[in-house]
Amino acid sequence: MIKVESLTIFEFRGIRELTLSLNRKNFAVCGPNGTGKSGVVDALEFVLAGTISRLTGKGRGDLSVKVHGAHVDFQEAPEKAFVEAVVWIPSLNKTVMARRTVKAPSALKLTPDSPEARAVFRQLEAHPEIALSRREIIRFVLAEPGQRAKDVQALLKLDELELLRTRLQKIANAAESTRKRTVTDRDTAGVDLARAMDIAATTEPQILEAANCPSSDDLGHSAKFRSGGSGPSGVRG
Ligand SMILES: Nc1ncnc2c1ncn2[C@@H]1O[C@H](COP(=O)(O)OP(=O)(O)OP(=O)(O)O)[C@@H](O)[C@H]1O
Ligand SMILES: [Mg+2]
Structure with missing residues (x-):
């Protein structure tokens, strides 16, 4: 000032x-x-x-x-x-x-x-x-409501800020779709793991229990799994 x-x-x-x-x-x-x-x-x-x-x-x-x-x-x-x-x-x-x-x-x-x-x-x-000239003020007054924000930005020379905002929005959108994809992959992997281990949910205690204390049924299943039959991740012995 x-x-x-x-x-x-x-x-x-x-x-x-x-x-x-x-x-x-x-x-x-x-x-x-x-x-x-x-x-x-x-x-x-x-x-x-x-x-x-x-x-x-x-x-x-x-x-x-x-x-x-x-x-x-x-x-x-x-x-x-x-x-x-x-x-x-x-x-x-x-x-x-x-x-x-x-x-x-x-x-x-x-x-x-x-x-x-x-x-x-x-x-x-x-x-x-x-x-601000009369012409600029009139342009602002006559601007369509949807256009007014853009006109104010132009008047205040904030167009660059708008460019930056658009760029940041693009980055945020890309990050959001990566996040969604990752969440889907994680959920699919969880379902596959639960099916392979024959457990209801992939909570840590359930995984540990299934991995450390396999039932006779599980043993048969693991044996099948290890032989490469039904396991989704295809771990082969
Ligand atoms: N470069 C120049 N050389 C000579 N005269 C000029 C020049 N630029 C403007 N003028 C004249 O100076 C006078 C004053 O113009 P100015 O636009 O400043 O008046 P104003 O008081 O703002 O008028 P308005 O009320 O119409 O807005 C006008 O006659 C205009 O034509
Ligand atoms: Mg004048």
């Missing part, structure tokens, strides 16, 4: 130049259509995660951060279009300034730089779902 102290946007999307003092507080952006509300959200996502989800992914056609991230007047100079955010990282109790240019979104500049602060931003890059 991080909190934003301030956000500076320069020639980014439809915004020419803007600094917002957010002071680690929640905020709402409101205004008439086309005044740059989405631009502010895009800028925040861009500086934190290095992407603009509105311009990337499924259904975005030939939109791209490289071409459409900078203000149209700065498309030829994307290195000059940038977003800066001063953020407070509570877990480190540190304030850092992050900066990205449209030319090299993945080249995050941190001041002051440190491996710990970079790790926090790597986490944000891996989870750019910090920004």
Whole structure:
């Protein structure tokens, strides 16, 4: 979790130049259509995660951060279009300034730089779902109930978790059928053993008794068994 102290946007999307003092507080952006509300959200996502989800992914056609991230007047100079955010990282109790240019979104500049602060931003890059667009929210609202869980997974970039779940389910199913087969084999072996020893059940005392104190009947049976006649396991003498 991080909190934003301030956000500076320069020639980014439809915004020419803007600094917002957010002071680690929640905020709402409101205004008439086309005044740059989405631009502010895009800028925040861009500086934190290095992407603009509105311009990337499924259904975005030939939109791209490289071409459409900078203000149209700065498309030829994307290195000059940038977003800066001063953020407070509570877990480190540190304030850092992050900066990205449209030319090299993945080249995050941190001041002051440190491996710990970079790790926090790597986490944000891996989870750019910090920004949900209206389109994504509408997709979620309109999703068929059976499809909704999948859509939420996609929104939260949990598709990989679903893959892992499917794989684990396959392993569990295979293990379960091996277990069932083994139980059947064990039961069949028990029945065969009981028949061969002429006992009612293959409990340890019954097996021991039949093996150690064979009755005259048993002797005849064992003799037959040993000669390879009727024993299912076919032990031959
Ligand atoms: N790369 C760009 N270069 C120049 N202008 C742009 C760029 N990207 C967006 N704009 C323009 O910036 C303006 C603000 O767009 P934005 O989508 O941020 O407005 P908005 O307040 O979110 O609007 P809405 O209420 O319709 O969602 C629009 O006129 C848009 O066409
Ligand atoms: Mg908008």
